[in-house]
Amino acid sequence: MAKTKLEEINRNIYDIKNKDEYDFKIKKGLTKEIIEEISKQKNDPDWMREFRLKALDVYNKLELPTWGPDISELNMDEIATYVRPKTGLSNSWEDVPEDIKSTFDKLGIPEAEKRSLAGVGAQYDSEVVYHSMKEDLIKQGVVYTDMETAVREYPDLVRDHFMKCVPVNDHKFVALHGAVWSGGSFVYVPKGVKVDIPLQSYFRLNSPESGQFEHTLIIVDEGASLHFIEGCSAPKYNKVNLHAGCVELYVKDNAYLRYSTIENWSKNMLNLNTKKAIVGKNAQVDWVTGSFGSKISMLYPMSILNGEGAKTEYTGISFAGKGQNLDNGFKVVHNAENTSSLVNAKSISKNGGKCTYRSLVRINEKAKNSKSSVSCESLMLDDISISDTIPVNDIRTDEVEFSHEAKIGKISDKTIFYLMSRGLSEEDAKAMIVRGFAYPISKELPVEYAVEMNNLINLELDGAIG
Amino acid sequence: MELLKLNETPVRTSRNFNINNIKLENISIPQEINNFNNMQVYGDESKVIIDNQNTKLNLTYGLGDFFTNQVSNNANKKIKIVIDKKVNKEIEIDFKFDKENNDLIDNIEIVAEEQAKGTVIIKYVTDKNIQAFHNGVIRLLAKKNSKVNIIVANLMNELSNNFMSIENKFEDESKVNYTIVDFGGKNSITNYFSDLEGELSDNKLSTIYLGKDNQLFDLNYIGELRGKKSNIDIEVQGALKDNAKKHFKGTIDFKKGCKKATGNENEDCMLLSDTAKSLALPMLLCSEEDVEGNHSSSAGKVGEKELFYIMSRGFELKEAMKLMVRAKFNKILDNIKNEDLKNEILDSIDKILD
Numbered sequence: 022m023a024k025t026k027l028e029e030i031n032r033n034i035y036d037i038k039n040k041d042e043y044d045f046k047i048k049k050g051l052t053k054e055i056i057e058e059i060s061k062q063k064n065d066p067d068w069m070r071e072f073r074l075k076a077l078d079v080y081n082k083l084e085l086p087t088w089g090p091d092i093s094e095l096n097m098d099e100i101a102t103y104v105r106p107k108t109g110l111s112n113s114w115e116d117v118p119e120d121i122k123s124t125f126d127k128l129g130i131p132e133a134e135k136r137s138l139a140g141v142g143a144q145y146d147s148e149v150v151y152h153s154m155k156e157d158l159i160k161q162g163v164v165y166t167d168m169e170t171a172v173r174e175y176p177d178l179v180r181d182h183f184m185k186c187v188p189v190n191d192h193k194f195v196a197l198h199g200a201v202w203s204g205g206s207f208v209y210v211p212k213g214v215k216v217d218i219p220l221q222s223y224f225r226l227n228s229p230e231s232g233q234f235e236h237t238l239i240i241v242d243e244g245a246s247l248h249f250i251e252g253c254s255a256p257k258y259n260k261v262n263l264h265a266g267c268v269e270l271y272v273k274d275n276a277y278l279r280y281s282t283i284e285n286w287s288k289n290m291l292n293l294n295t296k297k298a299i300v301g302k303n304a305q306v307d308w309v310t311g312s313f314g315s316k317i318s319m320l321y322p323m324s325i326l327n328g329e330g331a332k333t334e335y336t337g338i339s340f341a342g343k344g345q346n347l348d349n350g351f352k353v354v355h356n357a358e359n360t361s362s363l364v365n366a367k368s369i370s371k372n373g374g375k376c377t378y379r380s381l382v383r384i385n386e387k388a389k390n391s392k393s394s395v396s397c398e399s400l401m402l403d404d405i406s407i408s409d410t411i412p413v414n415d416i417r418t419d420e421v422e423f424s425h426e427a428k429i430g431k432i433s434d435k436t437i438f439y440l441m442s443r444g445l446s447e448e449d450a451k452a453m454i455v456r457g458f459a460y461p462i463s464k465e466l467p468v469e470y471a472v473e474m475n476n477l478i479n480l481e482l483d484g485a486i487g
Numbered sequence: 488m489e490l491l492k493l494n495e496t497p498v499r500t501s502r503n504f505n506i507n508n509i510k511l512e513n514i515s516i517p518q519e520i521n522n523f524n525n526m527q528v529y530g531d532e533s534k535v536i537i538d539n540q541n542t543k544l545n546l547t548y549g550l551g552d553f554f555t556n557q558v559s560n561n562a563n564k565k566i567k568i569v570i571d572k573k574v575n576k577e578i579e580i581d582f583k584f585d586k587e588n589n590d591l592i593d594n595i596e597i598v599a600e601e602q603a604k605g606t607v608i609i610k611y612v613t614d615k616n617i618q619a620f621h622n623g624v625i626r627l628l629a630k631k632n633s634k635v636n637i638i639v640a641n642l643m644n645e646l647s648n649n650f651m652s653i654e655n656k657f658e659d660e661s662k663v664n665y666t667i668v669d670f671g672g673k674n675s676i677t678n679y680f681s682d683l684e685g686e687l688s689d690n691k692l693s694t695i696y697l698g699k700d701n702q703l704f705d706l707n708y709i710g711e712l713r714g715k716k717s718n719i720d721i722e723v724q725g726a727l728k729d730n731a732k733k734h735f736k737g738t739i740d741f742k743k744g745c746k747k748a749t750g751n752e753n754e755d756c757m758l759l760s761d762t763a764k765s766l767a768l769p770m771l772l773c774s775e776e777d778v779e780g781n782h783s784s785s786a787g788k789v790g791e792k793e794l795f796y797i798m799s800r801g802f803e804l805k806e807a808m809k810l811m812v813r814a815k816f817n818k819i820l821d822n823i824k825n826e827d828l829k830n831e832i833l834d835s836i837d838k839i840l841d
Contacts, residue, residue: 086501087499087502088498088499088500088501088502088507089500379500379501381501381504386761386762389761399771399773401773401775401776401778402776403776404743404775404776404777406776407772407773407774408771408773409498409770409771409772409773410770410771410772410782411498411500411768411770412768412769412770412784413500413504413506413766413767413768414765414766414767414768414769414784414786415504415505415764415765415766415767416756416758416764416765416766416767416786416787417764418758418761418762419758419759419760419761419763419787419788420761420788421758421786421787421788422787423784423785423786423787424783424784424785425767425769425782425783425784425785426781426782426783426784427769427771427780427781427782427783428779428780428781429741429771429773429778429779429780429781430778430779430780431776431777431778
């Protein structure tokens with residue numbers, strides 16, 4: 022897969038706040054009237070309006086999770102679930118209002134588009150403000166657009182797939198998403214089309230006391246391939262913001278999809294996101310995830326290997342600092358013969374941060390001759406942080422090869438001593454070890470994201486060790 | 488009896504994973520507990536005190552209030568074993584369930600005095616075709632510098648129900664090797680908790696389980712490391728045939744202050760049929776930086792190459808399988824120095840695999 026190059030990104034840009042200006046902001050709370058108003062504002066077709074209302078019913082019936090981080094501070098009465106920015110959708114950056122464009126400029130999105138991306142979508146608060154894709158992909162029949170356009174222009178395709186992979190009763194925040202979703206990206210790659218250069222969607226939440234609920238629906242048809250990159254950030258506010266997005270990936274027979282994410286939400290964000298892929302015969306989905314931001318994160322991408330010979334890989338790192346509780350992991354269900362999964366998860370905790378790796382590997386009765394290998398490593402950088410590993414391994418047939426291993430520990434004194442004997446300061450030695458620890462993940466990212474991740478690690482480590 | 492929910496994990500995960508606890512239906516719980524008379528004590532009998540006083544138990548974990556309260560209030564065997572420096576023989580207590588003695592509620596307390604060394608074997612066996620009920624608690628206090636081997640052998644039949652709670656407290660430099668042989672019970676539910684608060688305290692827990700038919704094993708093992716340089720090693724080896732099912736929940740919890748502590752957990756399940764099921768949750772919880780924790784877990788069928796090799800030496804498939812299972816269990820069985828017990832366990836393995 023082609024890799025791209027970009028300038029290094031400075032951390033400070035994530036925290037730039039624009040004035041909270043909008044075209045429309047729904048009142049805070051979550052009621053039937055509010056859902057109907059969102060639906061009206063978005064000019065939903067009838068089926069979508071009904072879907073939203075049904076999802077609200079499900080939301081009201083479901084309980085909060087009885088496990089994981091404490092999210093009791095979330096009060097939906099204090100969250101505005103829809104904020105329409107003061108601009109429509111453009112396919113030219115020149116048409117995007119200056120302050121919004123300036124934010125994305127600083128995040129390096131237009132520059133990346135010029136240099137190394139086949140298409141870009143940029144969402145600001147609840148709506149996509151920019152979407153564009155290279156001409157040759159359009160000619161090949163690739164569709165890359167915002168979800169609202171997809172609902173209007175590809176109604177059958179959307180209706181057949183929307184919230185079928187992630188059903189609305191999956192959990193409470195999926196139901197919430199179903200009720201208030203807005204924005205996001207729709208991608209369809211036709212049979213046999215190889216998209217060699219990545220597509221990228223960037224999600225920016227600027228408005229305080231609000232939520233972002235973008236929906237990403239990707240269909241990679243038989244024999245096609247795609248690399249999709251997702252980035253997200255927000256400036257920090259004093260009160261909680263909520264992100265409850267939903268990603269549905271359909272990877273048809275013999276297709277390939279790589280889904281890369283660098284998540285750098287602000288540290289007042291509750292990131293309760295849901296991502297799931299259904300993988301067909303001899304198809305493969307790879308997840309690459311870097312999780313740095315958020316106050317609380319509960320995110321467990323899931324691969325459902327339904328086709329014979331389907332594969333999945335998960336490569337992820339979480340870095341929790343002061344006040345952060347990152348409860349991340351991966352789920353895979355093997356439903357067919359000769360399927361395989363490979364998981365490589367790492368986490369770093371420092372300054373009182375908490376990282377939890379939570380996972381499920383389920384190999385069902387039909388999945389004869391399947392293989393699964395899971396490795397997770399946790400690094401503790403001080404004695405006030407917490408690191409937990411909570412993996413569930415559910416093996417329901419004998420013709421399998423399954424292994425899981427995990428390690429927890431601190432940076433080895435011997436290694437630090439060795440590096441210091443080669444002339445490095447203790448701080449530099451530790452930073453080098455942490456970067457080395459993260460390297461197996463960063464090497465899987467496009468170059469500009471690897472650079473961003475290293476910068477984030479440096480910033481996170483600054484003053485934390487030594 | 489309605490649905491029983493027991494053996495909760497110390498930390499919950501998603502309810503959809505079906506592992507936070509075990510739910511059992513239609514378990515026949517004896518309402519009236521008669522005396523249990525078929526108990527034999529071997530070895531240093533003077534160190535075994537039979538007591539008739541009820542003891543209010545306050546377990547940190549245990550299987551749940553119902554089972555703990557039953558032992559607190561209705562135990563029909565209350566035993567205290569004191570291991571002091573004078574103990575010179577291993578102590579063995581055998582409980583044999585038969586028609587007249589088919590319900591056992593036992594409350595066993597073991598105290599290993601400072602500097603003491605000793606071995607205690609507790610064995611549960613059943614006559615054929617009886618439906619026995621066992622609910623027991625074994626508590627161990629390992630005082631400073633004591634070194635103790637405890638062997639618990641559940642060789643009950645697969646019609647019975649076995650419920651077991653084990654709690655261990657470790658003082659400085661105490662060392663406990665715990666070996667659990669878990670073969671019996673239609674349902675065999677065990678909660679094991681070690682509180683390693685002593686500096687340099689050390690717990691090695693080795694378990695073998697072997698299931699057939701519709702047996703269910705639910706093993707919930709918890710090691711909390713509090714003492715500096717404390718250590719726990721959990722080694723679990725098992726094999727399942729027919730429709731047998733195992734839930735293994737292993738938690739190593741590094742508490743703040745347990746500097747230089749280490750913990751290792753290894754669980755390996757051999758699946759001998761395509762309908763046997765293995766569910767595992769090997770947890771590492773860590774609030775202390777200067778520690779080393781590892782866990783590994785694996786599951787799969789018997790290696791074809793190894794089977795082929797053994798069969799090429801003239802063994803039939805069934806015999807080859809037995810050899811493989813025995814080989815897998817041998818390292819743990821070597822902890823058992825009592826040859827009679829070891830042979831009894833080997834016989835059980837053969838019978839289960841026949």
